[in-house]
Amino acid sequence: MAISLKHIFTSSKPDGTDSTMVQPSNWNSEHTLTQATARMLGRTTASTGATEEISVGSNLSLASLTLDLASSVSITALTSATLTISGAAAFNTTDSLKVPAGTTAQRVSTSTGAFRFNTTFSKFEGYNGTLWGSVGGGATGGGADAVFMENDTVVTTNYTITAGKNALTAGPITINAGISVTIPSGSVWTVV
Numbered sequence: 001m002a003i004s005l006k007h008i009f010t011s012s013k014p015d016g017t018d019s020t021m022v023q024p025s026n027w028n029s030e031h032t033l034t035q036a037t038a039r040m041l042g043r044t045t046a047s048t049g050a051t052e053e054i055s056v057g058s059n060l061s062l063a064s065l066t067l068d069l070a071s072s073v074s075i076t077a078l079t080s081a082t083l084t085i086s087g088a089a090a091f092n093t094t095d096s097l098k099v100p101a102g103t104t105a106q107r108v109s110t111s112t113g114a115f116r117f118n119t120t121f122s123k124f125e126g127y128n129g130t131l132w133g134s135v136g137g138g139a140t141g142g143g144a145d146a147v148f149m150e151n152d153t154v155v156t157t158n159y160t161i162t163a164g165k166n167a168l169t170a171g172p173i174t175i176n177a178g179i180s181v182t183i184p185s186g187s188v189w190t191v192v
Contacts, residue, residue: 003032003033004030004031004032004033005030005031005033006029006030006031007027007028009027010027010028011024011027011028012024035053036053039053039054039055040053040054041053041054042054099115099116099117099124100116100117101116101117101118101119102116102117102118102119103118103119103120104118104120104121105120107132110127111127111129112127112128112129113126113127114126114127115127115135118132121134123135124136131157149170150170151169151170153171153172153173153174154173154174154175154176155173155174155175155176155179155181156176156179157179158179158180158181158182159180159181159182160181160182160184161181161182161183161184161187161189162184162187163184163186163187164184164186164187165187166187166188166189166190167183167187167188167189167190168189168190168192169189169190169191169192170191170192171191171192172191173191
């Protein structure tokens with residue numbers, strides 16, 4: 001589909017005899033915009049101004065509403081921003097997905113459902129809207145062994161065991177001053 005531009009003003013004057021001059025019919029016509037291959041129209045220069053051609057490169061193509069990437073692509077925001085995808089995101093690959101990674105001190109205040117890799121503890125973690133918590137992992141061991149479940153030895157944040165659930169911890173356990181572990185009625189916390 002070609003994109004054309006037409007002036008709002010239409011001249012009612014007839015064309016003159018000098019073909020080297022812009023004629024009223026030239027002014028009244030639709031003008032097709034042309035651009036180089038593998039370019040998009042937009043603006044990369046900061047501030048408001050004329051539309052510019054933006055280079056797409058040979059590794060990116062758009063056809064039938066599918067954006068195809070031939071190799072790695074980086075999305076960089078000019079300011080601190082969030083990339084939002086409405087709807088499901090599908091990754092059709094046998095490769096991997098890289099998630100944000102950083103220390104406990106580098107955690108940011110975020111929204112429920114955030115997921116990252118904590119390099120301080122070498123574990124994945126998720127944010128439930130109030131606290132960060134360990135995600136998955138299960139038992140570990142040497143080689144293919146999966147026999148060891150590890151837990152911390154100090155409780156540093158108030159914690160309430162989920163109602164209708166029991167908890168098991170390998171001790172000894174220290175509960176820091178001013179910190180409490182709440183055990184709901186009907187639940188049990190066993191320290192072995």
